Amino acid sequence: xxxxxxxxxxxxxxxxxxxxxxxxxxxxxxxxxxxxxxxxxxxxxxxxxxxxxxxxxxxxxxxxxxxxxxxxxxxxxxxxxxxxxxxxxxxxxxxxxxxxxxxxxxxxxxxxxxxxxxxxxxxxxxxxxxxxxxxxxxxxxxxxxxxxxxxxxxxxxxxxxxxxxxxxxxxxxxxxxxxxxxxxxxxxxxxxxxxxxxxxxxxxxxxxxxxxxxxxxxxxxxxxxxxxxxxxxxxxxxxxxxxxxxxxxxxxxxxxxxxxxxxxxxxxxxxxxxxxxxxxxxxxxxxxxxxxxxxxxxxxxxxxxxxxxxxxxxxxxxxxxxxxxxxxxxxxxxxxxxxxxxxxxxxxxxxxxxxxxxxxxxxxxxxxxxxxxxxxxxxxxxxxxxxxxxxxxxxxxxxxxxxxxxxxxxxxxxxxxxxxxxxxxxxxxxxxxxxxxxxxxxxxxxxxxxxxxxxxxxxxxxxxxxxxxxxxxxxxxxxxxxxxxxxx
RNA sequence: CGGGCGGUAGCUUAGCUCGGCAAAGCGCCUGGUUUGGGACCAGGAGACCGCGAGUUCAAAUCUCGCCCGCCCGACCA
Numbered sequence: 001x002x003x004x005x006x007x008x009x010x011x012x013x014x015x016x017x018x019x020x021x022x023x024x025x026x027x028x029x030x031x032x033x034x035x036x037x038x039x040x041x042x043x044x045x046x047x048x049x050x051x052x053x054x055x056x057x058x059x060x061x062x063x064x065x066x067x068x069x070x071x072x073x074x075x076x077x078x079x080x081x082x083x084x085x086x087x088x089x090x091x092x093x094x095x096x097x098x099x100x101x102x103x104x105x106x107x108x109x110x111x112x113x114x115x116x117x118x119x120x121x122x123x124x125x126x127x128x129x130x131x132x133x134x135x136x137x138x139x140x141x142x143x144x145x146x147x148x149x150x151x152x153x154x155x156x157x158x159x160x161x162x163x164x165x166x167x168x169x170x171x172x173x174x175x176x177x178x179x180x181x182x183x184x185x186x187x188x189x190x191x192x193x194x195x196x197x198x199x200x201x202x203x204x205x206x207x208x209x210x211x212x213x214x215x216x217x218x219x220x221x222x223x224x225x226x227x228x229x230x231x232x233x234x235x236x237x238x239x240x241x242x243x244x245x246x247x248x249x250x251x252x253x254x255x256x257x258x259x260x261x262x263x264x265x266x267x268x269x270x271x272x273x274x275x276x277x278x279x280x281x282x283x284x285x286x287x288x289x290x291x292x293x294x295x296x297x298x299x300x301x302x303x304x305x306x307x308x309x310x311x312x313x314x315x316x317x318x319x320x321x322x323x324x325x326x327x328x329x330x331x332x333x334x335x336x337x338x339x340x341x342x343x344x345x346x347x348x349x350x351x352x353x354x355x356x357x358x359x360x361x362x363x364x365x366x367x368x369x370x371x372x373x374x375x376x377x378x379x380x381x382x383x384x385x386x387x388x389x390x391x392x393x394x395x396x397x398x399x400x401x402x403x404x405x406x407x408x409x410x411x412x413x414x415x416x417x418x419x420x421x422x423x424x425x426x427x428x429x430x431x432x433x434x435x436x437x438x439x440x441x442x443x444x445x446x447x448x449x450x451x452x453x454x455x456x457x458x459x460x461x462x463x464x465x466x467x468x469x470x471x472x473x474x475x476x477x478x479x480x481x482x483x484x485x486x487x488x
Numbered sequence: 489c490g491g492g493c494g495g496u497a498g499c500u501u502a503g504c505u506c507g508g509c510a511a512a513g514c515g516c517c518u519g520g521u522u523u524g525g526g527a528c529c530a531g532g533a534g535a536c537c538g539c540g541a542g543u544u545c546a547a548a549u550c551u552c553g554c555c556c557g558c559c560c561g562a563c564c565a
Contacts, residue, residue: 023559032499042556098564155489155563162564215565223565238565305524343525361524371524380524487565 015351017286022230026281030159033289033352035276043157043164047273050352051160053297054276055167059147061199061294062169062271065191071143071171076125078148079116084128088249094216095120098152100164118151123217123242123268126172127250134174134264137256141184142174142264160277161234161488168272174252174264178243181265185241188269189222192237200275201292201404202226202282203411204236205434205483207460212446215268219243225459225483227411228281231432233459233485236278239269282407288351290375292403293396300326300333300392301354302370303345305361318365322385329389331396350375355399356392358383374399376406421473424484425453434459434485438478440471448473449484459483 015032016024030036035051038044047055063073079102086092102116119125126144134142149167157163171188175181189206196204204224214221218240225233247253247263256262283290293299302319306312319335326333336345342359349357359371359380372383376399383391414433418424424435439445439458449472450457462481471478 027558038557040556094565152564156561209565213565218565221565235565240565303524307523311523341523341525341527343523343527345526347526359524363524378525 015286015288018229018284019286025284025286026277027159029284029288029351030277030280033280035280035289036159038159043154045157045159045163045165047167047276050297051276054279054291054295055273057295057297058195058199058271058275059169062191062195063147065194066143066145066171066188069143069187070141071145071173074126074144074146075148076122076129076146078119080119080122080125082115082117085117085124087124087127088217088246091123091217091246091249095152098154100151100153119148120150120152121268121270122146122148122150122170123172123246124250127246127252127266130172130174131250131252134252134254137176137254140174140176140254140264141180143171143184144173145169145171158277158488160280161274166272166274168270171267171269173267174247175266176254176256176262176264178265181243181267182241185220185222185239185267185269188239188267189224189237192224192239192269192271195271195275196224196226196236196278197404199292199294200236200279200282201294201400201407202236202278203404203408205460207463207483209238210439210443210446210458210461210482212443213458215240217242217245219245223460225485225487226278226282227407227414227434227485228278228488229284229410230281231414231486233434233487234274234278234281235459235487236275237269237271240267242266242268283403284353287347289353290403291353291355293355293400296353296355297332298334298349298352298354299331299396300356300358301345301349302333302335302358302360303342303349304335304337305342305359307362311362314362314365315360318385319360322388325389326392329393331389331392346373356395376402419469419472421449421452424449424456424472428453428456428486432486434483436462436481436483437472438467438469439480439482440474440476441479442471442474442476445471445473453484454486456484456486459485459487 015028018025033050034048036045036047039046099120100118102112102118104111130142133139147169149165151165154162154164173184175184193204193206196202204226206222206224209221209223215238220241222239223235224237226236228234244263244265246266252264253261254264279292280289304315304319306315323335338345346357353375355375357373359373364370369382369384372381372395373379416427416433417436418427419437424437427435446458460483467478467480469478470476
């Protein structure tokens with residue numbers, strides 16, 4: 001292990017070591033791997049093509065999932081009249097501190113009659129507008145989604161994880177019964193778990209949030225929480241059940257089968273570009289990032305190796321012979337013909353986290369093979385070119401599951417079971433990770449955890465609700481088993 | 489938003505204390521030699537020293553304001 005670290009150190013230039021300073025490491029790799037940058041406007045980021053391509057892969061996967069279950073994409077306005085925003089008291093109270101306002105417009109910068117909020121989330125505008133389209137139980141459910149960006153005036157920002165503008169999808173659905181809306185929120189949470197685990201190879205804890213952590217205006221909030229390599233938790237997606245709270249505030253009603261007016265039951269849910277940050281922090285190492293094959297813009301990088309023009313022609317002809325097979329097989333690959341030395345290219349593509357690399361030199365041509373190197377083990381394995389596309393497809397599948405397994409093992413090794421607040425406080429002084437503990441359900445006890453354990457919060461309530469023992473704070477009988485962590 | 493630190497070439501920084509021709513490494517361009525784990529030689533381009541004001545014969549350097557970033561805190565679902 002130590003040896004490996006020293007070896008890696010030799011490979012790396014320009015990025016802070018993860019073990020030296022995780023935060024700097026993160027910023028370094030996000031910028032050096034060309035994922036994103038700050039823009040010069042406070043808290044606003046520019047997402048570069050390599051980072052955006054990962055987000056696009058996520059959007060395609062999720063869009064397919066929701067279309068399959070009958071959801072439709074809409075586009076609602078960016079600006080929300082103040083009067084729309086303020087109807088649901090709890091909701092506006094929760095978001096008021098981070099809303100940006102448009103108060104002037106036009107050539108003369110005239111003051112607007114009514115200030116317009118730049119959407120921090122769209123429950124209020126969707127609610128205000130959707131009622132036009134809902135009259136009867138036959139119009140339900142109304143399953144809407146939109147892909148957009150929102151603005152939240154954050155005081156402290158971090159690339160991908162917390163920026164003043166971020167890109168996401170926000171789903172808003174309206175149902176004729178509580179049961180159906182609750183099922184909808186559960187369904188989406190399952191999709192989010194799949195995006196995190198099956199696509200990003202990040203194992204997650206999922207479950208309800210405590211009341212203190214529940215979305216403003218929601219009856220309950222569901223979450224998926226991943227563990228980053230510094231031991232901090234990251235919320236990777238949330239799905240909210242609103243009951244009739246929003247429908248009542250925005251008068252979203254329908255005539256039921258008995259011709260009685262009834263308020264809708266609604267949900268909302270979102271995942272964002274934060275997920276790109278999640279995969280960086282969950283899989284990266286001192287050499288750079290590691291991109292899960294399923295979302296990798298480049299899955300296989302080919303590095304040709306030759307000495308002279310003759311060698312180049314030979315290698316090029318050889319690669320042309322099977323590169324089309326990769327394309328036909330849908331493998332996202334690229335041949336790096338840049339005029340650099342092989343070692344430089346190895347380091348470059350490792351920094352960018354490309355899962356598989358093929359080294360192809362003249363002696364490989366003679367042997368009818370390539371040298372396969374994966375980003376996790378760095379072992380070199382000769383692979384015959386006959387049947388190479390199939391072989392690489394299998395390797396990508398294996399890589400994806402190895403990456404998940406590695407993250408899962410990390411999660412296991414950083415998950416603990418404790419029973420008292422003293423233990424929890426002591427634990428988080430020394431290390432991080434997830435800690436399971438029994439909790440009585442009292443908000444006062446929850447606040448004491450946060451206060452005394454240095455910002456540790458309840459991340460999830462165990463969905464199995466297998467509570468036993470006494471509350472870690474007050475000692476009363478526990479109602480819930482909860483996961484605790486420091487979080488981003 | 490409070491406290492602390494910083495901003496000099498694409499990147500990382502030196503120079504600032506004590507005002508006096510703006511430097512280095514990496515990267516970039518050209519040519520040559522190279523090429524199986526971050527090459528070497530030679531030449532070259534690239535900076536209103538974050539922005540604005542002030543002090544001064546003279547400001548990267550001193551003073552003030554603003555902008556941007558980093559760390560800590562509050563906030564953040």
